[in-house]
Amino acid sequence: MFSAVIVAALTAGSVIAAPIAERAQPSGWASGYLEDYETYHTRYLALSCETQHGTDFFESCCHPLLADESVSANRPSYCVANATQVSSAEAYEATAETVDGAASEFTNATSSIESVYESVVATATSSVADDSWTTDLASTTTIGAQALASDAAPTSTSTKEWVAPTTTSSTSTWVAPTTTSTTKAAATTTASSGSGQVESNAYATYFYQGGNAGACGNVHSDYDKIIAIDIAWYGNTGDVSQYCGKWITITNTNNGKSVTAQVADVCPTCDTNNSLDLSVGAFTAIATEDDGEVPITWQFV
Numbered sequence: 001m002f003s004a005v006i007v008a009a010l011t012a013g014s015v016i017a018a019p020i021a022e023r024a025q026p027s028g029w030a031s032g033y034l035e036d037y038e039t040y041h042t043r044y045l046a047l048s049c050e051t052q053h054g055t056d057f058f059e060s061c062c063h064p065l066l067a068d069e070s071v072s073a074n075r076p077s078y079c080v081a082n083a084t085q086v087s088s089a090e091a092y093e094a095t096a097e098t099v100d101g102a103a104s105e106f107t108n109a110t111s112s113i114e115s116v117y118e119s120v121v122a123t124a125t126s127s128v129a130d131d132s133w134t135t136d137l138a139s140t141t142t143i144g145a146q147a148l149a150s151d152a153a154p155t156s157t158s159t160k161e162w163v164a165p166t167t168t169s170s171t172s173t174w175v176a177p178t179t180t181s182t183t184k185a186a187a188t189t190t191a192s193s194g195s196g197q198v199e200s201n202a203y204a205t206y207f208y209q210g211g212n213a214g215a216c217g218n219v220h221s222d223y224d225k226i227i228a229i230d231i232a233w234y235g236n237t238g239d240v241s242q243y244c245g246k247w248i249t250i251t252n253t254n255n256g257k258s259v260t261a262q263v264a265d266v267c268p269t270c271d272t273n274n275s276l277d278l279s280v281g282a283f284t285a286i287a288t289e290d291d292g293e294v295p296i297t298w299q300f301v
Contacts (some may be wrong), residue, residue, distance in 0.1 A: 025037040032242055034065070035065060045092060049061070060075065060081035137259060186255045194245065196300065198299045199298050202275075202296050203275045203296060204278050204286070205278070205292065206286070208222050215228075215234065215265050217244075221281075222279060222281060223279065223281035224281055225262065225285070227261045227263050227282065228266055228270075228281045229241075229265075230272070231268040232273040237266055243263045244264065247301045250278070250296050261282040274298075276298060
């Protein structure tokens with residue numbers, strides 16, 4: 001999601017209605033710019049990064065490297081996972097990927113990688129627009145990835161940021177879409193026709209805008225009621241989506257609370273195609289920040 005500094009405090013024990021298989025390397029991962037995804041994913045698990053949110057350790061060790069960097073050369077020595085940790089992580093990944101019943105547990109263990117990936121989307125998105133990839137990860141505030149499934153490189157400025165170590169990170173759960181993009185495209189046509197169709201199999205997380213423009217091109221405060229919709233709905237992140245500016249009513253199915261918010265951004269790695277990432281102002285209207293993630297239904301209004 002091209003939103004600033006996700007701080008959705010979802011823990012490894014996220015509440016999920018039913019197990020959903022883990023998402024493989026996202027289509028928007030900036031291969032060639034960032035390190036190999038599997039290498040990063042294994043290191044993330046080996047260092048137990050999902051339990052380190054809000055710590056200096058997370059900020060120092062748990063973000064992906066650039067393709068031409070290495071842990072030994074570009075990270076503190078305590079960021080180097082030992083052989084036992086790596087072996088355990090690899091075994092855990094293999095088990096989660098091959099044993100259907102382990103999908104939910106694996107999802108919880110790797111849930112917070114979503115927030116780190118979302119933060120890498122930022123620099124790549126803006127850098128593609130001005131044709132100047134940055135190579136100094138330490139001196140820049142954002143690291144990026146092209147959040148495209150098969151479209152042209154984005155031209156809008158992303159808003160996910162990797163901020164200083166004192167800032168809390170997001171932990172939105174990362175799971176595979178339950179419907180294909182083709183199916184989703186059909187659903188968007190129905191919704192845009194004003195049918196009021198209620199979307200389900202969805203979860204809400206939250207983010208901080210950080211004074212940056214979303215994919216739709218507008219800057220909002222953290223407490224404006226805005227939404228980042230899944231990339232399957234948004235479409236080509238290099239364009240302004242047909243849903244930018246649309247209003248959606250979201251209902252927390254845990255407590256029945258509802259809020260109406262405006263589409264202003266895109267979320268390339270939400271839980272499912274129907275999941276939404278909300279501004280803090282929208283999320284706290286239906287849940288608390290401590291909830292981190294809640295199941296929802298929603299519809300266009």
